[in-house]
Amino acid sequence: KNEVEQSPQNLTAQEGEFITINCSYSVGISALHWLQQHPGGGIVSLFMLSSGKKKHGRLIATINIQEKHSSLHITASHPRDSAVYICAVILLTGNQFYFGTGTSLTVIP
Amino acid sequence: DVKVTQSSRYLVKRTGEKVFLECVQDMDHENMFWYRQDPGLGLRLIYFSYDVKMKEKGDIPEGYSVSREKKERFSLILESASTNQTSMYLCASSLSGAYYNSPLHFGNGTRLTVT
Numbered sequence: 001k002n003e004v005e006q007s008p009q010n011l012t013a014q015e016g017e018f019i020t021i022n023c024s025y026s027v028g029i030s031a032l033h034w035l036q037q038h039p040g041g042g043i044v045s046l047f048m049l050s051s052g053k054k055k056h057g058r059l060i061a062t063i064n065i066q067e068k069h070s071s072l073h074i075t076a077s078h079p080r081d082s083a084v085y086i087c088a089v090i091l092l093t094g095n096q097f098y099f100g101t102g103t104s105l106t107v108i109p
Numbered sequence: 110d111v112k113v114t115q116s117s118r119y120l121v122k123r124t125g126e127k128v129f130l131e132c133v134q135d136m137d138h139e140n141m142f143w144y145r146q147d148p149g150l151g152l153r154l155i156y157f158s159y160d161v162k163m164k165e166k167g168d169i170p171e172g173y174s175v176s177r178e179k180k181e182r183f184s185l186i187l188e189s190a191s192t193n194q195t196s197m198y199l200c201a202s203s204l205s206g207a208y209y210n211s212p213l214h215f216g217n218g219t220r221l222t223v224t
Contacts, residue, residue: 045213
């Protein structure tokens with residue numbers, strides 16, 4: 001069983017749609033990351049949060065520590081948002097990161 | 110900006126060859142990690158290092174070894190490459206200490222094919 005579960009696995013949206021990607025985890029964490037991976041492999045950290053909500057441009061990330069759940073929202077989606085979005089958690093017990101299997105997002109013009 | 114550089118984007122090797130994957134970071138980060146990424150399995154930790162000459166096994170260390178002789182460089186070694194090691198390999202680094210304040214910085218990945 002994976003400690004970090006993401007949904008959906010795949011998502012196709014029309015340009016302009018509001019998108020939500022969910023992440024649930026089953027262990028105690030000190031923080032959660034949302035990562036973005038474009039075709040070709042490189043991974044970029046979008047957000048790191050341990051409580052509440054963060055916003056950067058059209059991206060919003062929220063976390064509910066009690067419910068062990070986080071969401072990544074994209075407002076007014078654009079084809080350049082097409083990528084794999086990965087949720088990663090840092091365990092309370094160590095310095096390791098655990099990763100979800102990713103959500104592949106395709107935004108159609 | 111932190112830069113994590115992996116020496117090769119694509120690599121093709123034969124079964125049984127010894128393979129070296131190199132990773133260099135330029136921000137004096139203590140922690141460095143090697144992951145492999147496979148479809149449906151996500152990122153899995155092979156080894157990590159929290160200091161020069163220190164290393165810890167991750168979830169899937171079998172068939173791999175690592176070397177960290179200098180702080181900025183972390184090498185992954187496949188002692189005798191096998192076809193089941195065909196994968197995308199990603200190096201990452203982060204600061205030590207308060208990990209919740211230390212994002213991971215990734216290299217662009219090396220896609221290794223073992224034939």
